[in-house]
Amino acid sequence: MLIDSHHHGLGLGQPGDGAALFGPPRSNIDIRYFVSLVRSHLWLILGVIATAMTLALVVTLLQTPRYTTYSTIQINDQSARVLGDKDDSSDMTGGNSWDTDRFLNTQTDILRSRGLALRVAQSLKIIGNPNFFKAQGAEPPPAGTSAEIQRNQAVGLLMSGLTVDLPRDSRIVTIGFRSTDKTTAAQVANAYASEFIQSNLQRKFDSSSYARTFLSQQLDESRQKLEASERALNDYARSAGLIRTQAASSGSTDSGAPQGSSVTSASLIQLNAAANDATARRIQAESRWRSVEKVPLLASTEVIANPSVSALISRRAELQAALDQDRATHLSDYPSVRARESELAAITQQLGQAAQNVRNAVRSEYQSALSAERQLTAQVSQLKGATLSEQDKTVQYGLLNREAETNRQLYDGLLERYKTLNAVAGVSLSNVNIIDRAETPSSPSSPNLLKNLLIGLVLGAGLAGLTMFVRDQFDDSIRVPEDVEAKLGLPLLGVVPKDQAGDPGQELADPKSPMSEAYNSLRGSLLYSTSEGLPRLMLVTSAQPAEGKTTSSHAIAAGFARMGKRVLLIDADMRRPALARRVGIDVDKGLSTLLTSHDPLSSAIVASGADNLTYLPAGPVPPSPTELLSTARIEQILEEAKAAYDVIVIDSPPILGLADSPLMSALVDGVVFVVEADRNRRGSLKTSLRRLRAMRPVMLGAVLTKFNPTKAGNRYSEYYGYDYYQYEPDTKGS
Known part of the structure; x- marks a missing residue:
């Protein structure tokens, strides 16, 4: 019944040290021991708990009633695009969750910041206001207090009465303010929500203003660089004798070198084309001449194809036929025969002269084409040398031209963005929305008698347990x-x-x-x-x-x-x-x-x-x-x-x-x-x-x-x- 059987049969070969023989005491919780400890200290426990609850009751009765009211706002994620073509804020619905949490925590830190409290104080005009100090249970600053001290005191009271709560997995932030005056509590909570929105918009506008100033400076520097580069380009063209055409200046190849970069190159192109045409004409004229030169006059196709020669040949054939007919009936000294012979001789002479004229015309045409070809070829050769000399000068011109073109593009881009930024400045959308505005509370939030009694009970029980533990240990x-x-x-x-x-x-x-x-x-x-x-x-x-x-x-x-x-x-x-x-x-x-x-x-x-x-x-x-x-x-x-x-x-x-x-x-x-x-x-x-x-x-x-x-x-x-x-x-x- 009372035998502690787990000790039986133990060898006590080392007398005097029971703890060493039987091992350390068990560390598991023994409910019976705890109950007995509570029963033995019951009056002490009840006394400590009663004292703690009495103190909680006294403190509750001595406390000044305070009112707490809340306003709620929704904070959306935001991506700033100061130099964008659209609005400078856009909702990010698919961002990284870790970045979103960091962003929301940053916003709640801004709500608790001293800067926002100063904005609220200035908005409600509570700096040095004795009514506000009285509502917060503080003594108003005495007369003669410096403005900086009054401002610091008002900001400190605002920050001490403020509560900001951001539930997990939510974008709804609850802004609470506690004061002995219910109206003041509601005004301050609503002012915090409004000023938070205003401060966000002000920060956006300030950042946009900074961007406009920065762009203006960059635009001025870019304009100066563009002017300097174009002036250097013109000076070099003047000194090098390069005359650029408008079409040549605006056109460029894939490699960045200008096409037809000067009048010389344009003339070379035109003369080269004319020389090519002259060569073609000379070849054609030479071919005609060679076909006429080596054959009898009337055997050449070129001569026979001539209309005058063709008409004379026909007339001569008619006269020859008529002469042959007269000879068949008349003697050679017959007048008609003699007349027709004379006319035939004249036609034959004319035909020879006409054929010779055709040959001479073909030769003249060939000689003219040959002369024109030689002249154009000489001019092309001369312009080639001038163009090659000009290309050596064009290398430096191309570098200066590309620099001027780059500066022109940079200037145009900055000018376009500057115009866009001026157009959208001050019209950014806010990423903060007010969900519920604070209302004047009907009952005080503190002191809470039941809550304080529970706190007193818990603290009393804890203190009683600590006292019981200390007494038990000693x-x-x-x-x-x-x-x-x-x-x-x-x-x-x-x-x-x-x-x-x-x-x-x-x-x-x-x-x-x-x-x-x-x-x-x-x-x-x-x-x-x-x-x-x-x-x-x-x-x-x-x-x-x-x-x-x-x-x-x-x-x-x-x-x-x-x-x-x-x-x-x-x-x-x-x-x-x-x-x-x-x-x-x-x-x-x-x-x-x-x-x-x-x-x-x-x-x-x-x-x-x-x-x-x-x-x-x-x-x-x-x-x-x-x-x-x-x-x-x-x-x-x-x-x-x-x-x-x-x-x-x-x-x-x-x-x-x-x-x-x-x-x-x-x-x-x-x-x-x-x-x-x-x-x-x-x-x-x-x-x-x-x-x-x-x-x-x-x-x-x-x-x-x-x-x-x-x-x-x-x-x-x-x-x-x-x-x-x-x-x-x-x-x-x-």
């Missing part, structure tokens, strides 16, 4: 069985409940009482407390008097005696002996007598009414018990007792302030440490154990006595079986 009192291992580092041998009748003897006389059952469990624990089993010689001690040490010694001895073992119970408390009084014997001899003589052990032994149990009372009180226990005689007595008995139980005096128990602990096989439950101590328990462990005894464990399970928590009654015999709680307290 208090070595043993309240629950778990404290034995946690605070003392000793194995728990048993837990003995507090007797309800006020007489432990009556409880022990009943074998079915909770106390009897507890000591029976303790006896079972001692049977397996060492690696060899039951220690034959054991010492029962405690830190202070009246902890149940004598009762426990007697119960342990009686329990082993009932098991059939020969048991000797020695009362070693020679200062305040209690065994003789408890068992009702009156003797003149005892331990003190044996220590001061060489009498045998049997001379001081007193039999009890139970079988197998005998007593060795303390005997007469000596003047110095510690000196008697320091002699070798005590070892002889114990050796004699071990030879005659199976188990020897020594009831020793308390440890604190005395040296008796530490001296005897080094002579026994094991020490049983008795601890009274829920006894107020101030380090005496740990000090006693430290003194005891200095002798390096074998610590069997601790016994928790006078334990009230209902005071420590009702679950202990069920856990230790105290309710099995209808254990009644102590209604009067202990």
Whole structure:
């Protein structure tokens, strides 16, 4: 029932250090221990919580009512395009989420900024306004205060009363302001929303103004560069004798070189084309001439094709036919014959002259074409040389021309953008919209009595818990069985409940009482407390008097005696002996007598009414018990007792302030440490154990006595079986 079975069978080969033998205390949360701790400090906890709630109530009643009102705005993402062709703001709906969050956080920081607070202060004219200072619970600045100080004070009050909240995954920003005046709170919250929009537009306009100024400067510089480059181009053309045509100046090839860059090149092109035409004409005329020159006149196609020659040939043929006809009928000297012969001769002469004229015309045409070709070829050759010389000069001209053209394009682009920027300046759209305007609140937002009481309750509970924890850490009192291992580092041998009748003897006389059952469990624990089993010689001690040490010694001895073992119970408390009084014997001899003589052990032994149990009372009180226990005689007595008995139980005096128990602990096989439950101590328990462990005894464990399970928590009654015999709680307290 009360046996702590996980300690059985442990070898105690290193006496004196129970914590090293049994390991560190368990760190898991023990609900029973916590409940017992709360029950033991219940009045302290209630007092601290009541005090905290009372203070919260007093503070609430003393606080000035304050009003808080909110305005909400929507902030959209924005992409600035100062030099764009469209409006300088555009909504970004598909941007990076991380950039969006950073943008929104930047906007909320602007809302909290000092600059925006100054704009609000100037807009509402609250700098130095005593009504505003009074509404914020501050003293207005005295007369004569500088404007800068008044401005700083007003801005500080605005920033202290402002709250800006941006929920996660939202673009709706809530702007709140708190004041003792409800109207002021609404005005300031709305002013913050309006001024935030105005400040955004002002920043855009300022940035646009800067861009216009910058573009104006760049435009002036570009114009000057363009003028200088064109002037340098004209000066070089003049000095080089280059005459540029308008078409040539505007045209350019893919490589950037101008086409037909001068009059010389244009003339070369024209003359080259004319020379080509002259060569073609000369070739054609030469071909005609060669066909006429090498054949008879009337055999040439060119001559025959001539209309005059063709007509004369026809006329000559007609005359020849007529002459032949006349000759056939007349003689050669016939007048008609002679006339026709004369006419035929004239026609033949004319035909020869006409054919010769045609040949001469073809030759003249050939000679003329040849002369024209030679002249044009000579002029082309002359212009080629001039053009090649001019091309050397055109290289530098091309560089200057490209520079002038680049400057012209840059100037035109800047001029176009400057005109566009002037057209759209000051008409940008705002990316901030007001969703809800702040309204005058009907009830104050603070103080909130329920909230403050809850805060007081939480703070009081926390302070009470902290106080309870600190007291528990500095208090070595043993309240629950778990404290034995946690605070003392000793194995728990048993837990003995507090007797309800006020007489432990009556409880022990009943074998079915909770106390009897507890000591029976303790006896079972001692049977397996060492690696060899039951220690034959054991010492029962405690830190202070009246902890149940004598009762426990007697119960342990009686329990082993009932098991059939020969048991000797020695009362070693020679200062305040209690065994003789408890068992009702009156003797003149005892331990003190044996220590001061060489009498045998049997001379001081007193039999009890139970079988197998005998007593060795303390005997007469000596003047110095510690000196008697320091002699070798005590070892002889114990050796004699071990030879005659199976188990020897020594009831020793308390440890604190005395040296008796530490001296005897080094002579026994094991020490049983008795601890009274829920006894107020101030380090005496740990000090006693430290003194005891200095002798390096074998610590069997601790016994928790006078334990009230209902005071420590009702679950202990069920856990230790105290309710099995209808254990009644102590209604009067202990």
